[in-house]
Amino acid sequence: MFKAGTVPALPVLSRDGPLDALRFLAALFIVLYHVAERAPVSLFSLSPAFGRGYLATDFFLMLSGYVLARTYGPRVLSADVDTLSFLKRRVQRIWPPHLAMLALFIAFFVLTSVVGLAPQNPQWFQWDQLLPQIFLVQAWFVPGTSGWNIPTWTLSALIVAYALFPMVWRKVAATNRPVQLLAMGLCAYVAVDFTALILFGVHGYQLPLRFGLIRGVPLFMIGLLVARLPVTDLARRQALPLAAATLAIVVGIQALGNFDYFSLALLGFLIYAAGASKPRAWRWAGAAGRLSFSLFLTNSLTAAVWFGLVRTLENKFGLPAGAEWALWAAAIPATIVVAWVFERVVDAPLQRWVKAREAKVVTPLTTVTGTPVQA
Numbered sequence: 001m002f003k004a005g006t007v008p009a010l011p012v013l014s015r016d017g018p019l020d021a022l023r024f025l026a027a028l029f030i031v032l033y034h035v036a037e038r039a040p041v042s043l044f045s046l047s048p049a050f051g052r053g054y055l056a057t058d059f060f061l062m063l064s065g066y067v068l069a070r071t072y073g074p075r076v077l078s079a080d081v082d083t084l085s086f087l088k089r090r091v092q093r094i095w096p097p098h099l100a101m102l103a104l105f106i107a108f109f110v111l112t113s114v115v116g117l118a119p120q121n122p123q124w125f126q127w128d129q130l131l132p133q134i135f136l137v138q139a140w141f142v143p144g145t146s147g148w149n150i151p152t153w154t155l156s157a158l159i160v161a162y163a164l165f166p167m168v169w170r171k172v173a174a175t176n177r178p179v180q181l182l183a184m185g186l187c188a189y190v191a192v193d194f195t196a197l198i199l200f201g202v203h204g205y206q207l208p209l210r211f212g213l214i215r216g217v218p219l220f221m222i223g224l225l226v227a228r229l230p231v232t233d234l235a236r237r238q239a240l241p242l243a244a245a246t247l248a249i250v251v252g253i254q255a256l257g258n259f260d261y262f263s264l265a266l267l268g269f270l271i272y273a274a275g276a277s278k279p280r281a282w283r284w285a286g287a288a289g290r291l292s293f294s295l296f297l298t299n300s301l302t303a304a305v306w307f308g309l310v311r312t313l314e315n316k317f318g319l320p321a322g323a324e325w326a327l328w329a330a331a332i333p334a335t336i337v338v339a340w341v342f343e344r345v346v347d348a349p350l351q352r353w354v355k356a357r358e359a360k361v362v363t364p365l366t367t368v369t370g371t372p373v374q375a
Contacts, residue, residue, distance in 0.1 A: 013070045017280030018243055020289025022270070023063065026056040027292040030151070031299045031335050038307050038331075040324040049254035052263075054205040057154060059267045060296075061216050064158060065223025066271050069169055073227065076166045077173055083166045090162040092358070094155050095136065096350040101297045101342070102133060105148050108301060112308070120308065123147060139212025146209035149300055153209040157216025164217070169224065178228040185225045186268075189218045190261060203260070226268050231276045239277035246270040294347050295339035302338045306331045 013019075033053020036043035043050040075081040109125045119125055124147040132138040133148045139156035146153055175181050192214060196204045204215045235242065250266045253259050310327050313319060319327070 013067070013275060015279065016282050016286030016289075018240065018274035018277045018285070019063070019067070019271070020285040020292075021282065022243075022247070022274055023060070023292045024285075024288035024295075026059050027295045028332070029053055029056045031295065031303075031332060034299060035303050035307075035328070035331055038303070039328050040321060047255070048258070052254055052258070052260075055250075055254075055260070055263055055267065058205070058219055058264060059271070061154060061158070061219035062223035062226065062268060063271055065161065065165075065220040065225075066227045066275060067223075068162075068165060069172075069224045069227035070275065072165075073169050073173065076169050081166070083163065086166055087159075087162050091159065092354050093351070094158075096354060097294070097297055097342075097347045098136065098149070098152060098155060099134070100346050100350065101149055101301070102130075105301055106130075108305065117308070119304065120311070124150065139209060139216065141213070142210050144210070149297065150209065151296055151300060153212040154216055157212040158220060160213055161217050161220035165220075165224070168221065172224060172228050175228070178225070178230070182222070182225040182229065182268075185218075185222050186265065189222060189264070192218055205260075222264075222268060223271065226272050227275070229272060235273060235276040236278065239273050242273035243270055243277070246273055291336070291339055291343055294343035295335060297347075298339050298342050299335045302335045303331060306334055 030053050032043075033050065033056070036050045036053075072081060072086065076086070105125075109119065112119060123145050126145060126147050129138065129142075129144050129147045132140075132142045132144075132146075133152065136152065136156045136159055138146050139153045140160070172178075172181065193204045196202060196207055196214065200207060207214060246266055246269050250263055250270065253263065253266075310324075313327075314324070
């Protein structure tokens with residue numbers, strides 16, 4: 001057993017390794033989920049498994065809690081990081097690129113309106129929803145239809161989770177029964193989901209995005225509780241096989257039916273196994289992990305532009321079925337290319353600027369991964 005108030009020594013969290021690779025794969029699945037209905041034949045009609053992209057979002061939210069606990073947890077316990085400093089660091093990481101991307105959304109909408117091209121989904125571009133988007137409060141029960149850069153509802157929910165993290169981690173670290181505490185966390189999540197079913201008639205992941213706190217914060221906390229588990233010798237030795245087998249099961253059961261709670265438990269174990277891996281030097285995984293945050297921010301606008309152009313071509317020239325499928329499939333690499341450009345041209349320079357400003361005031365904390373898909 002562990003002493004109250006202490007956390008057993010954990011191996012160094014692997015960077016440029018399995019967690020980065022998984023982050024990128026989950027980001028790609030979310031992109032596929034977002035464009036599935038735009039295929040010549042909706043992928044949702046081909047297999048219900050394509051409609052479970054929300055599981056990838058659940059993974060990102062849990063991963064955020066896990067990585068922050070593994071990285072910042074010891075500093076919180078030693079009082080090296082206070083709540084305000086921690087929250088400031090996280091907001092500085094996500095807000096500047098979010099604002100840059102939102103400016104591109106506004107430019108896109110204004111430009112298309114000027115030339116007379118109405119957006120395919122005008123409900124996503126409501127001016128009364130812009131201010132909540134700017135300040136990332138759209139998931140805090142704000143009335144109206146969430147729009148603009150829709151995936152950023154997760155960032156809105158995570159800001160609250162970040163504010164709670166230091167306090168919650170101190171209490172979690174004091175327990176000597178982490179497995180029981182995790183079981184309680186999972187039961188609490190199921191209880192929240194059933195409450196949503198009773199009150200609104202839908203699961204938590206189906207609630208309007210303005211209720212994002214109900215979904216996002218509990219998942220973040222589950223990831224935090226997973227980080228509290230001790231890493232056994234077996235987990236260290238067999239981390240990669242365990243992670244690969246768990247990922248295969250998660251993917252495989254989606255073809256068999258809807259097993260959301262079981263999938264959620266498997267995703268938590270996948271994070272645990274991947275996090276137990278010895279430090280790796282997979283440069284490709286590190287690059288993919290860094291790209292995933294930009295992919296998260298940019299994919300909605302890239303898809304809107306891409307499929308707007310495709311729709312114009314179809315209306316003007318007519319396209320054979322093969323060409324329609326080819327253009328649809330090309331949207332996936334297009335989102336990756338745009339994300340890479342955004343990361344190099346916008347996100348990385350913004351972070352250098354933020355760090356330079358911070359260095360003038362106080363020695364900056366080491367930047368760590370903590371958003372759903374960021375590096």
